[in-house]
Amino acid sequence: MTALLEARGVGRRFHAGTAAEVRALDDVTLEVPRGSFLIVTGPSGSGKTTLLALLGTLERPTEGSVLFDGADAARLSEASLSGARRRMGFSFPGGPMIPRLPLWENVTLGLVPRGEGVAARREIARGLLARLGLEGRLRSPAEELSTGEVQRAALARALAGRPEVLLLDEPIANLDDGSRGLVLEALDGFRRGGGTVVAASHDPSAFPGTEAACRLEAGRRVS
Amino acid sequence: MRSTLAVARSGLSAVLLHPLRSAAIVACAAAVLVPFVAGTAVSEGLGDQAADAARFGADLVVTGERFGLPAPLPGSAIETVRRVPGVLSVRPRIVGTVPLGAAAEPAVLVGVEAGAFPGGVRLLEGRLFREGAGNELVVGSRLARRLGLAPGARLPPFYRNRGGERVSEVVGVFRSDLPMWEANLVLCSLETARAVFDERGTATELLVDCREGEEEAVRSAVARLPTLAADPSGEPLRPRVLTRADLRALLAGGAASGQGVFALHFVLLLAAAVPVLVVASGAGLRERRRETGVLKMLGWGTDAVILRALVESLVLAAAGASLSILLAALWLGPLGARGLAAVLLPGADADPGFAVPWRLAPGPAAAGAALSLALILVGTIPASARAASAEPLEAMR
Numbered sequence: 186m187t188a189l190l191e192a193r194g195v196g197r198r199f200h201a202g203t204a205a206e207v208r209a210l211d212d213v214t215l216e217v218p219r220g221s222f223l224i225v226t227g228p229s230g231s232g233k234t235t236l237l238a239l240l241g242t243l244e245r246p247t248e249g250s251v252l253f254d255g256a257d258a259a260r261l262s263e264a265s266l267s268g269a270r271r272r273m274g275f276s277f278p279g280g281p282m283i284p285r286l287p288l289w290e291n292v293t294l295g296l297v298p299r300g301e302g303v304a305a306r307r308e309i310a311r312g313l314l315a316r317l318g319l320e321g322r323l324r325s326p327a328e329e330l331s332t333g334e335v336q337r338a339a340l341a342r343a344l345a346g347r348p349e350v351l352l353l354d355e356p357i358a359n360l361d362d363g364s365r366g367l368v369l370e371a372l373d374g375f376r377r378g379g380g381t382v383v384a385a386s387h388d389p390s391a392f393p394g395t396e397a398a399c400r401l402e403a404g405r406r407v408s
Numbered sequence: 409m410r411s412t413l414a415v416a417r418s419g420l421s422a423v424l425l426h427p428l429r430s431a432a433i434v435a436c437a438a439a440v441l442v443p444f445v446a447g448t449a450v451s452e453g454l455g456d457q458a459a460d461a462a463r464f465g466a467d468l469v470v471t472g473e474r475f476g477l478p479a480p481l482p483g484s485a486i487e488t489v490r491r492v493p494g495v496l497s498v499r500p501r502i503v504g505t506v507p508l509g510a511a512a513e514p515a516v517l518v519g520v521e522a523g524a525f526p527g528g529v530r531l532l533e534g535r536l537f538r539e540g541a542g543n544e545l546v547v548g549s550r551l552a553r554r555l556g557l558a559p560g561a562r563l564p565p566f567y568r569n570r571g572g573e574r575v576s577e578v579v580g581v582f583r584s585d586l587p588m589w590e591a592n593l594v595l596c597s598l599e600t601a602r603a604v605f606d607e608r609g610t611a612t613e614l615l616v617d618c619r620e621g622e623e624e625a626v627r628s629a630v631a632r633l634p635t636l637a638a639d640p641s642g643e644p645l646r647p648r649v650l651t652r653a654d655l656r657a658l659l660a661g662g663a664a665s666g667q668g669v670f671a672l673h674f675v676l677l678l679a680a681a682v683p684v685l686v687v688a689s690g691a692g693l694r695e696r697r698r699e700t701g702v703l704k705m706l707g708w709g710t711d712a713v714i715l716r717a718l719v720e721s722l723v724l725a726a727a728g729a730s731l732s733i734l735l736a737a738l739w740l741g742p743l744g745a746r747g748l749a750a751v752l753l754p755g756a757d758a759d760p761g762f763a764v765p766w767r768l769a770p771g772p773a774a775a776g777a778a779l780s781l782a783l784i785l786v787g788t789i790p791a792s793a794r795a796a797s798a799e800p801l802e803a804m805r
Contacts, residue, residue, distance in 0.1 A: 243705055243801040264709055270800075271707030281804055283699050285425050295706030297418050300410030346707065 188252070189350055189381050190217035190240050195249035196404075197235050209235040211404045212249070217350070217383055222376060224392055225385040227401035233385035234277070234354050236401065240383060241273055241352045242266055271295065274343030276353045280335050282327035282342075288314065289323045292342045299346075313341040318367050333360050340368055350381040357391055365391070415712045419719025423727075426695070430724055433787065437728030437780045438735060444779065445736035446748055448772035453765030466499070466615035467623045469650040472636050479645060480610040485636040489614055492629045494622035500611030502601035506594070508566055509555045515547075517594045519601020534559030534580030537597050546580040546595040557581070569606035576600075627651050693791055700795035701803030710796040717792035721784045728784065729777035733768060740766040 197210040210232040217223050217240070225233045238244045239251050242258045251258045253269050261269060282291045289310035296306050307323075314320055317337040322330065330338060336359060343351050351372070357365045369392070372382060376394075389398055400408040423430050470489055472481045481500070490498045502519035522539040537544035547557055557563075557578045565573030582595070602608055618626045627649050635644035700713055739745060745764040795803050 238801045241705075244799050267704070267707050267709040270705065275705055281698065281702055283425070283702060286421075290421075294418075294703065295708075297414045298411050298708050298712045300414050302410075302414070303417075342706075 187219055187255075188216040189219040189254060190383065191215070191252040192236070192240060192246075193250050193252070195236075195239055195246040195251060197232075197239060197244065198247045201247060208404055210239070210246075210401075213401070213404075213406045214249075215399050215406065217381060219349075219381055220376070220379055221397060222372075222382045222392070222395040223384070224389040224395045224398045225383065225401065226387065226389050226398055228387075230403075231401040232404040233401055235404075236399075237275075237277075237352045237354055237383065237385055241275055242269055243275070267298075271299070271346055272349045274346060274348035274351045276336070276339035276343045276351070276356055278336070278355055278358070279332075280327065280339045280342075282330075282335060282338065284328035285326050287324045288319070288327055288330070288338055291327050292338060293345050295342065295346045309345055310341070313344055314338070316367065316371055317341050318364060333364055336360060337364060337368060340371060344371065344375060348380070350383065351375060353382065353384040355386055356384055357386070357388075369393075411712075412715065415708075415715050416719045419716040420723060422716060422720045423723045429695075430727075433724050433784055434728045434731060437725065437783055438731040440783065441728065441732035441776050441780055442735045442739065443748070445732050445768070445772065445776045446739050446745070446766075448775075449736060449740055449766040449768050450745065450748065450764060452767040452769045452772065456767055457765050465652070467618045467652065468616040468627055468630065470614040470616055470630055470636075471612065471648045471650075472645040473648050474643060474645060478612070478648075480607050480612055481614060481645070482637045483609040483611075485645070486611070486614060488633065488636055489616060489630060492626055492633075494619050494626040494629070496617045496619055499615040500598060500613075501615055502598060502605065502607075502610075502612050504601070504605050504612065506566060506604060508551070508563070508594070513551065513554060515551055515592060515594045517596065517601060517604060519596050519598045519604075521598060530583050532581045532583045534578070537579055537595070537600070539597065540599060541597060542600050542603060543574050543576040544579045544596060544600065545576050546582055547578055548593045549581055549583040551592055551594065552578070552581045567604045567606075569603055571603070574603065623651060696791060697795040697798070697803045700792065701798070701800045701805075704796070704800035704803065710793075713796040714789070714793060717788055718785075721788050722781065724788075725777065725781035725784045728780040729773070732776055732780065733773055737768060740764065 192213055192215050194212050194214055195210060196208065196212055199207040199209060213232070213236060215223075225236055227233055235244070239246050242251065242253065242261075245259060253261075254272075256265075256269075258266065258269070280291075283294070286294070289307050292310040292313060293301065293306035296309065301309075311320070311323060314323060317340060319334060319337055319341065322334060322338070327335065327338065336356065340351075340353070340356060343353070356372075357368050360368065372384075372392075373394070376382060384392060386392065389395065398408070399406060470481075470485075472479045472485065483500075486498050486500055489495060499521060502517075504517055505514055506517045507513065508515045522536065531546075532549060534546070537546055545563070547555075552558065559578055559580055561578040563576040563578065565575060567573070596604075598611070602610065616626065616630070630647050631649050633647050636647050637645050703713055703716075704710075739748065744759070745766070746759055749764050
C-alpha cells in the first residue's frame, strides 16, 4: 500500500527560542497507508492532537516535513493546501462548530466552495445526521447541542465532503454506548469504502479492526 | 461560478449569524452617515431654491456703483433703463438690513411695489401693506415669533430720518415655504423703505424684464451706459448688471461651494469615524477568527473567506446607507430638521420655524452608500484577511 500521509521527523515547538518554549512533538516519523486505520495513543499532553493537526496541514511543523499523497505540504500553494484539506475530514473535541449556525449548515459548510446547492447540502446533512442519531437536530444551532451530540455532528461534517482520510481526535470519548456504536458503524462504513482513518484516543481497544498504532509520550514516538 | 455564488450566499447568512455585531456596525455607519445625507439634502434643497430664484426672478438685476461700491439708484435711473431697447418692464426694489426689537434682531427690509409682492409668500395672518401707505410692515413668521409680533402690533420707532421718528404697524405675518430666507424678511412699500433708510426717490436695485431673446443685448446696452443718472456733482453712477447666467454661475458646485466645503468637513469626520467602526466590528473579532479557522479547516481558500466577508460587508453597507437615508428623511421631513438647521443655516434656530428646503438627490445618496461601504470594509476586511492568512488551527485557538 502506498502512504497517503507521511510524517518525516516532524517536530512542533511553541514559543521557540524563548524561556517558555514547549516541545509538543519531537522527531516523529510515521506512514499512514491508503485504506488503513491508525490509532494514535498516549497520555494527555503527549502530542496526539498536534500530530493530527500537522498531518492534516492545519499547522506547519517547526521541524521535519509532512507529505500528503506524496507531496510535501510545505511546498504546496495556498490553493493546493485548501484542495488537500478538502480531501480530508476533521473532528476535534468541541467540533469546532460555528455556534449560531444550524446544524445542517455546519455539517455541510465545507461543500459551499464546491458549489453545492442549498437543497443538496440539506439532503446530505439529513442523511449523515440520521446515520449518527441526530436526525431531530437538523435545524438546531450548534450551540444548543450537548458535548456528545457535537462530537457526532463533527464526524458527520468530516464525512460530508466524501474525504479520502479522516483525522479524528477522541471521536468516541464522552459518548454513551448507543452513540459510540453509531460512530463505530459510520467509521466501519467509511473504511469499507476504501477510506483511511487516523484517530487519536486514550483507549485503542475501543476501535476493533485497527491495523496499526502509534504511541506517543512527551511528544516522542515510543512504539 | 456556482461555487462563487454559493460562497457569496453564505456571506448573506453571515449577516444574520451575528445579529448584534451586524446591528452595531449598521448603527455606527448610520450615526456617521445621517448628518452627511441630511446635510447634503439641505444643500441640494438650498441649491434648488437658488436656481428657482434665478429662473423665476427678473431677467436682469441692475445696481449702481460709485468708487466701486454699491450706491443707491435715483428715480431717474428707472427711466434711463426703461428707454433701453428690448426692455419690457423695470421694477425698483429697496433691500437693506435693520435692527428690530430690544435685542436688535437683524431683519432684511425689502421695499417693493404692492403689485410686485414676492411669489411663494403665503400670508398666515393679517393683510398686505397698502400701496403708498407708510409704516405698514408685513413680517416673516420666524421674526414674528422671535419678537412676539402679530397683526396690529405697533413697533416703537426703530429708525430716525430727517422727518423724525415714526411708529410702525405690523399689518400681516407671512410664512414662506420657498425660499426659506424670506421667513426673516420684513416687507413694506417702497415709500416705507425709503423713509426707513432716509433715501428719497431712490432704489437699491432695478429688476428688469426683457423681450425674449434680447436679454444679452439689453445687458450690454445697460452696461455700456456711461451713467445711470445725472448727478449734480457730475460723478457718474456706473451700472452693474447681473443676469440669470451670472446667478447660475454663482450657484455652481465644487469644493469651494458651501456643499463642497461641507463635504470636505465630512471627510474629516469620516476619518475620525473609522476607528469607531474598527472597534465596533472588532467586538466579534475572536469569533470571526475562529469561524475563519473552521472554514479553512474545511477546505475554504483565502479568496473564498474574503469573498464571504466582502458580501457580508456589502449587505451591512447597504443596510447602513438605507437606514441613513430613511433617518435623514425623517429628520428633515416630519422632524423639521430640528437641530440641523442651526448648524447648516447661519442665523437659524435649533427649531427653525420655517420649512427647511431639502432634496435627497441620487448623487449624495450614492456617495453615502459608497462611504458606508468604505467605512465597513475598513472595519471588517483587514481582520478577515488576517484571520484568513493564519493557519487554521492557530485561527481556531
